[in-house]
Amino acid sequence: MKRLAIAVMLLLILPLLNGCTYPQIEKVKRFFVPPEKYEWRVKVDEKGDFGLFDILNKNLGKEEYFPFNIENGTKYLHIYIHVNFSKPIGYLNFTIVTPEENVTRDYITLAKSYKYDDFLYFDDPKPGNWKIVIKVTGIGEYRLLAEAYQKA
Numbered sequence: 001m002k003r004l005a006i007a008v009m010l011l012l013i014l015p016l017l018n019g020c021t022y023p024q025i026e027k028v029k030r031f032f033v034p035p036e037k038y039e040w041r042v043k044v045d046e047k048g049d050f051g052l053f054d055i056l057n058k059n060l061g062k063e064e065y066f067p068f069n070i071e072n073g074t075k076y077l078h079i080y081i082h083v084n085f086s087k088p089i090g091y092l093n094f095t096i097v098t099p100e101e102n103v104t105r106d107y108i109t110l111a112k113s114y115k116y117d118d119f120l121y122f123d124d125p126k127p128g129n130w131k132i133v134i135k136v137t138g139i140g141e142y143r144l145l146a147e148a149y150q151k152a
Contacts, residue, residue: 041147041148043130045144048142049142061091067129067130070128071151074125074148075150079120081117082117084115086138090139092105094118094135098125098128099126
């Protein structure tokens with residue numbers, strides 16, 4: 001009851017002082033409606049290794065799929081991948097399948113570093129089903145982490 005009395009007083013007094021009512025009404029609304037709370041939630045947290053026996057298939061490499069769902073109102077999505085190749089020749093194909101598009105990265109270690117690190121950032125990701133696909137050839141290990149900043 002006390003909050004209602006304060007709100008009514010604010011609605012009556014503030015427009016008289018300022019002359020502009022819309023911003024004042026928004027302030028009063030914020031007084032009654034608490035702000036939405038957001039938190040980081042892990043969508044994918046995977047570690048894996050790959051070796052010579054993984055090339056004995058139709059894709060000539062190890063292929064892993066990591067599906068996850070993005071909810072309405074998610075503000076950010078961060079995806080981090082780290083691949084460590086232990087031999088001089090290695091290949092990585094990393095694809096993120098979103099409801100709108102596919103984002104693909106390719107990396108080959110020939111005359112380059114044996115380590116690959118990438119960080120992908122999505123601002124206001126589209127809700128729906130997402131999937132991360134990793135295809136690796138060679139010998140080594142990988143680490144994949146996807147986190148979404150969404151309503152608690």
